Amino acid sequence: MSSLEEEKQQDGPETRSTCFGILGHWRSEIFSALVVVSAILALIFTLIIYQDQPLPQLPLNISVNTLVAVYVVVLKTAILLIITEGLSQLKWIWYTQPRPLQDLSQFDLASRGPWGALVLIGVLRGRHLVATIGALVILVCLVLDPLSQLLVVYYNCPSQLPDTLATIPRTNAFGETGRHIGAGVTTLNYDYQSAINAGLFSPESVSISFACPTGNCTFPETYQTLGYCSSCVDLTPALNTSCGYVNSTVSSLDVASNSTVNSTSPTWQCNSSLPGGFSAISRDDDQGDIDYFNMQGPSGGNSSMQIIAMNLTNIYSGNCSTKQENATWPCMGHGAASCTLSPCVRSYQAAINNGKLEETVVSTSAEWARDNALESSVTLDVDCLSPAVRKSLIDVGYTINASTRWLGYMGNDTFGNGTMAITNGTGSLPNISIPDACTYAIYEQTSTSLGYFTSTFFNGTVTQSPESSYDYATTGSVQLQKFFNDGNVSLGYINDTFADIADSMTAYIRQSTRPARTGHSLFDQHRVAPAVGQVWQANTCVRVQWGYAIVPMVLGFFTLLFLVATMAETGGSQHQRMAWKSSPLALLFHGLDPYSLTTANAAREDEIASVSDMRVLAKQMRVCLRRTERGWQFVELL
Numbered sequence: 001m002s003s004l005e006e007e008k009q010q011d012g013p014e015t016r017s018t019c020f021g022i023l024g025h026w027r028s029e030i031f032s033a034l035v036v037v038s039a040i041l042a043l044i045f046t047l048i049i050y051q052d053q054p055l056p057q058l059p060l061n062i063s064v065n066t067l068v069a070v071y072v073v074v075l076k077t078a079i080l081l082i083i084t085e086g087l088s089q090l091k092w093i094w095y096t097q098p099r100p101l102q103d104l105s106q107f108d109l110a111s112r113g114p115w116g117a118l119v120l121i122g123v124l125r126g127r128h129l130v131a132t133i134g135a136l137v138i139l140v141c142l143v144l145d146p147l148s149q150l151l152v153v154y155y156n157c158p159s160q161l162p163d164t165l166a167t168i169p170r171t172n173a174f175g176e177t178g179r180h181i182g183a184g185v186t187t188l189n190y191d192y193q194s195a196i197n198a199g200l201f202s203p204e205s206v207s208i209s210f211a212c213p214t215g216n217c218t219f220p221e222t223y224q225t226l227g228y229c230s231s232c233v234d235l236t237p238a239l240n241t242s243c244g245y246v247n248s249t250v251s252s253l254d255v256a257s258n259s260t261v262n263s264t265s266p267t268w269q270c271n272s273s274l275p276g277g278f279s280a281i282s283r284d285d286d287q288g289d290i291d292y293f294n295m296q297g298p299s300g301g302n303s304s305m306q307i308i309a310m311n312l313t314n315i316y317s318g319n320c321s322t323k324q325e326n327a328t329w330p331c332m333g334h335g336a337a338s339c340t341l342s343p344c345v346r347s348y349q350a351a352i353n354n355g356k357l358e359e360t361v362v363s364t365s366a367e368w369a370r371d372n373a374l375e376s377s378v379t380l381d382v383d384c385l386s387p388a389v390r391k392s393l394i395d396v397g398y399t400i401n402a403s404t405r406w407l408g409y410m411g412n413d414t415f416g417n418g419t420m421a422i423t424n425g426t427g428s429l430p431n432i433s434i435p436d437a438c439t440y441a442i443y444e445q446t447s448t449s450l451g452y453f454t455s456t457f458f459n460g461t462v463t464q465s466p467e468s469s470y471d472y473a474t475t476g477s478v479q480l481q482k483f484f485n486d487g488n489v490s491l492g493y494i495n496d497t498f499a500d501i502a503d504s505m506t507a508y509i510r511q512s513t514r515p516a517r518t519g520h521s522l523f524d525q526h527r528v529a530p531a532v533g534q535v536w537q538a539n540t541c542v543r544v545q546w547g548y549a550i551v552p553m554v555l556g557f558f559t560l561l562f563l564v565a566t567m568a569e570t571g572g573s574q575h576q577r578m579a580w581k582s583s584p585l586a587l588l589f590h591g592l593d594p595y596s597l598t599t600a601n602a603a604r605e606d607e608i609a610s611v612s613d614m615r616v617l618a619k620q621m622r623v624c625l626r627r628t629e630r631g632w633q634f635v636e637l638l
Helices: 003-015 019-050 064-094 102-110 114-124 129-149 190-201 387-395 444-457 478-487 491-511 546-571 585-589 594-602 611-620
Strands: 152-168 180-182 217-234 240-254 259-273 279-285 291-296 305-310 334-353 356-365 369-371 376-381 406-408 439-443 460-466 472-475 531-544 622-628 631-636
Touching: 019 064, 019 531, 019 546, 064 102, 064 129, 064 152, 064 546, 102 114, 102 129, 102 611, 114 129, 129 546, 152 217, 190 444, 190 478, 190 491, 217 439, 217 491, 259 305, 279 291, 279 305, 291 478, 334 376, 334 444, 334 491, 334 531, 376 444, 439 444, 460 478, 472 478, 478 491
Parallel strands: none
Antiparallel strands: 152 531, 217 334, 217 531, 240 259, 259 279, 291 305, 291 460, 305 334, 334 356, 369 376, 376 406, 376 439, 460 472, 622 631
């Protein structure tokens, strides 16, 4: 029996081997394929877990980028093992047909790096799709590392601290009183007076204390607090002015007699008045016009402050050249207004950014009614009331509908229509239990004391008269001079100034810890819960750029496709025993058959020693891998 027949007999059981036997030749590549799948899944799951999350605190200070880099290194290693071994295997299958011997070297170079892979693509020119895919995968692996660094980028993001709350002070009631000075009248304590002065002279110094450990907090819900609001109405159109000459007595010193001499001379004088009775007088003297600013505090049941400004054109530096400018007080030369400071409920939205509180007033309400029992002005937050309490209020005469947010409340001794409850057996008290959290109240004596203070604080006259061609003498209280603003007074400026005062008063009311001497528990400041918000911590978060994740996934897919196709070509051909792959022993045992080698050597007169000589000769030889008596060998086809 010949050796060729013996090999055929030995091949019989191998040819009929099971699929498991075929896969046994590819154990390392199959394991690498599992590593490829695992690395891609680990990469995807890691990115999903940490996407838009703060940087994790991993052992040994490992970052997400480090994990990505590790996955990519493992992925790339497994891919290259499969591709290089697969290309090495495909070179044997390539020679099932007569091919130039030089192609053997090109396949070998392709399994070693990108340059060889690029050359192989040019050599094959699409004649072997599987080998071309393998070479392309090697080339794309070059960009896998830099692209993986683009998978993860970082950005600043806040994260909420779950067990920490931010707070801003607020209050539902205010009832501070000072020293008793008359029937139902007390002074304002000095802190309250200082708050009014701060709003007038240094509004930028007014601040609200808050608790925000990180300096970045949000308050998702609108919150309410008792405070003060201001408003100003332009009364200039209602200002009634009449002017004319009046005799005035002027005193002068007679140097010759060293005595005072009185003389009478006509002086131009204007009388201005408002419908409410407030009036002011302006005149000219021998130096020129005198600017007048008159202010009257609340008096005689009038809670507003009246203002009349006259002769404002003297020092105004504007041009008064437009219609809009001509409508201003300085251009008209006069103006009048009525301003009020009144209690209100302010609704705020707030946020704290970088340690700075930013509060925005979203609405105000002044729906007050007198509660005799509390001796206070009271308003109810209807949204805070339960449906049962709302129904009880409606039953006793209050009007509440879908648009009602604030309701002036007269207490349990008065019905909603203002009628006093009858207690002689023919009627009954309303007796409705209103939660303190829904009640906003300001003590009547506190309001009266504020009116008493402002009646003198915002009362008087400022004059500014020329003493020479460039100098002016100003008289009047410093607080009224602040309103006068050196003659640059306008309705907008006065309105803003009163708004600053109201803001400062509100800030004081919200933060004051002085005990209220009202005898009513509602005014106990310590019972008022502050506005509560969320605390956010500045963090660095992970953002995944999923577009770059396509590259490793596509590489993994084509690597697996390449492996399956290579195994199929090997196991499905007559060369399934030739799973030699990159083993150098295959060339030693299955190289050129002796006849082809002798023929090649005979074609050269000298020894084939250099690589270039071998390359030239290999290009000229067309060989095919065939079974011979010596086994599988490269046979030259002449």
